Each structure stands twice: as C-alpha cells, then as structure tokens.
Amino acid sequence: MTSRGRRCSYPSRRVRCWAASLCHAFATPSDDPATGRSTPPRAPVVSATVDLPGALERHFGFTGFRPGQREACEAALAGRDVLVVMPTGSGKSLCYQLPALMRDDLTIVVSPLVALMQDQVEALHARGLGDAVALVNAQQDGEQNAEVLRRAVAGRLRLLYVAPERFSSLGFLTGVKEARVGLFVVDEAHCVSQWGHDFRPDYFRLADAARHLGARAIVASTATATPRVALDVVRRLGLREPLRVATGFDRPNISFAVARPAPHEKRTLIAQALRREDALPAIVYAGTRAGAEEIAEQL
Structure with a gap:
C-alpha cells in the first residue's frame, strides 16, 4: 500500500508487471481535479452470474483466456479503469471487445487509423456481431454517420469506433451524448503521448471527452508503451x-x-540476406525516398 491509499495490484501471477518502483509513479489521485472523475472500486468485482468463459466461447469461439485477458475483462465489466500493455497479436482487443459485448451500454473505441477501425469492425462482422458494431468516419457520408449515431442512441450498438478528431465535432458530441456510454477505450494509447503534443492534439482532449460523455471507465490499450510513455x-x-x-x-x-x-x-x-531461404517477403527501409528508389533498382 502506498501513501493516500494508492495501490498497485496484479491479480494473476502469469501477468508480468513493470518494475515495482514504477507502481508508485503510475498511481493517480483518487479524485483527479483535472478530470473530475471519482474513485472506482478498489478491486474488480464481477457478479457471480457473469459467465466470462461462456461469453468468450459464445462470441469469439475461444475456450480459454490468454494471460492477462480475464483480469482486464473483469475490471472493465466492474467499471474500473484499465491499462493494457500486450504485444501485437496477443489479444489486446478482446480485453475491451468482450466486456463491451457483455455490457448493456455503449463502448466507444478511439482508434488512430481508419484501416485499423475497419479491420476490427470487419473481424467482428465475420463473427456474426455486425449488428452490434459500427464506425463513424469521414469516408462515410453524413447520412450514414447520422444513422450510426441513431443506432447508438437507441441502444442497438455495443461498440462504436471513431478517430480522436471526431470529438471536435459539436454535432457528434451532441448526438453521442444521448447514448449511455459505459467504456471509453483508447486503442493504440501510446499515440496519446507520442502524437498529442503536436501532430494530433485532439489526443490530449480525450480525457475531457470521456468526462463529458459520462463514461464509467477508461480502457487504454497499447503494444508499444515504455514505462515512461505508459506513465x-x-x-x-x-x-x-x-x-x-x-x-x-x-x-x-x-x-x-x-x-x-x-x-x-x-x-x-542486403542482397545476401534477401537471397536466403524463406527471406521473402521482406521490408527494406531506407533513409530517404531517393535511397529507397536506388536500392529497389539495384535489387
């Protein structure tokens, strides 16, 4: 236990944590004056009637959780904020998708790229979950986006994917505020630290957006966060x-x-490496565009 009642907990021995000295650094005030968000439950509490393994198999066809997934799902279901740092391909998305499908409110997922949103939406469609999932972006016309918002407000959606810049639209904020927002997910959350300073400043406004929408909990997910970035x-x-x-x-x-x-x-x-067995496909990086073209010609 740290000062002011803060603590760092890891429910499973399978889940590795960062150095213990970072636990205190990661701790945040129980009532952050910058966000106005109140203290969550001290530990994830899930009703005994919630069948996580059953929901996992029903929605995704898996018979077991990977390390860390169950703990993250339980916390999200209980309305607790979660920071998930897992390698690419280890099942980060399930840590918020499964709770979203089990909750009776709307989960908003903030993603940096339209391609990433579309990949996740299409994957969920392929699992027969298309009626519960949608996205709002500039590649859809106004009426399509408006229809998505109507479905969200009517309680017909469980997952809504958007870009961080979407919250700068007063029309979107006004519309989505009518929905009952449960989880506010920031996927690829390292972008908050790496891009929010200049390239995409809307990342720095996400905490305000979550507060404005009355989100029960925030889930931040990333595969590339150093301890400093995670902090x-x-x-x-x-x-x-x-x-x-x-x-x-x-x-x-x-x-x-x-x-x-x-x-x-x-x-x-480079040429020798590319001639090795099983070397292809491969990606060769160059310092400049001209350098890339020159290497391509030589190869």
Whole structure:
C-alpha cells in the first residue's frame, strides 16, 4: 500500500508487471481535479452470474483466456479503469471487445487509423456481431454517420469506433451524448503521448471527452508503451487507480540481429540476406525516398 491509499495490484501471477518502483509513479489521485472523475472500486468485482468463459466461447469461439485477458475483462465489466500493455497479436482487443459485448451500454473505441477501425469492425462482422458494431468516419457520408449515431442512441450498438478528431465535432458530441456510454477505450494509447503534443492534439482532449460523455471507465490499450510513455498515458487520460496488465513485449516468432557494415558493404549484405531461404517477403527501409528508389533498382 502506498501513501493516500494508492495501490498497485496484479491479480494473476502469469501477468508480468513493470518494475515495482514504477507502481508508485503510475498511481493517480483518487479524485483527479483535472478530470473530475471519482474513485472506482478498489478491486474488480464481477457478479457471480457473469459467465466470462461462456461469453468468450459464445462470441469469439475461444475456450480459454490468454494471460492477462480475464483480469482486464473483469475490471472493465466492474467499471474500473484499465491499462493494457500486450504485444501485437496477443489479444489486446478482446480485453475491451468482450466486456463491451457483455455490457448493456455503449463502448466507444478511439482508434488512430481508419484501416485499423475497419479491420476490427470487419473481424467482428465475420463473427456474426455486425449488428452490434459500427464506425463513424469521414469516408462515410453524413447520412450514414447520422444513422450510426441513431443506432447508438437507441441502444442497438455495443461498440462504436471513431478517430480522436471526431470529438471536435459539436454535432457528434451532441448526438453521442444521448447514448449511455459505459467504456471509453483508447486503442493504440501510446499515440496519446507520442502524437498529442503536436501532430494530433485532439489526443490530449480525450480525457475531457470521456468526462463529458459520462463514461464509467477508461480502457487504454497499447503494444508499444515504455514505462515512461505508459506513465504519461495514465496521466493524460486521467486514469483512476487503473488495473495495469502487462504481459511483456517478447515475440518468440521474431528474432533480431544487428550488423554494422561499412557504407560500401550495405547493399551487398542486403542482397545476401534477401537471397536466403524463406527471406521473402521482406521490408527494406531506407533513409530517404531517393535511397529507397536506388536500392529497389539495384535489387
């Protein structure tokens, strides 16, 4: 237990946490004056009638949870803020999609790219969940977006995907405020820290948006947050004593190697590497566009 009643808890031994010294740094005031959001329950409490494994199999066809998923789902169902740091492909999205499908209110998912939104929406459609999922973006016309909002307000949606800039639209804010918002999810949450300063300042306004909409809990999800970035995300989003689920960054299917060739050796090494068995497909990065074109011609 830290000062002012703060604590850092990790319900499962399977879930690795960051260094213990960071727990105190991540702690946030129980009643943040910047967000006005009150203290959540001290621990995730889920009704005994909630059948998480059954819902997992019914909605996604899986018979078991991956490390960290169940803890995150339980916390989100209980209305507790959650910070999820898991490698790509480890099931981060399920940590908010499953609770959203089990709740009887609307979950708003903030995503940085239209392609990411479409991928998730299409994947849920493929599982037969299309009636409960939609997105609002500039690639749809005004009437299509208005119809999505009508469905959200009528309680027919469980997941609504939007970009952070969408909250700068008064029409959208006015419309979606009529819906009952439960979870406010920030996917790829490292963008809050990395892009909010200049490139996409609307990321710094997400805490205000969540408060304005009366969200019960905020879920921040990312695969690329260093401890410093994670700390900044917690502060920028005003997370209230969040459950922190971190399963590490190890990707056993990826190996890393570093070579330090002389400038005249680089192209030869690239060509040799690409001739190896199972080398393709591959991505070759260059420092400039001209350099990329030159390498492409030589290869």
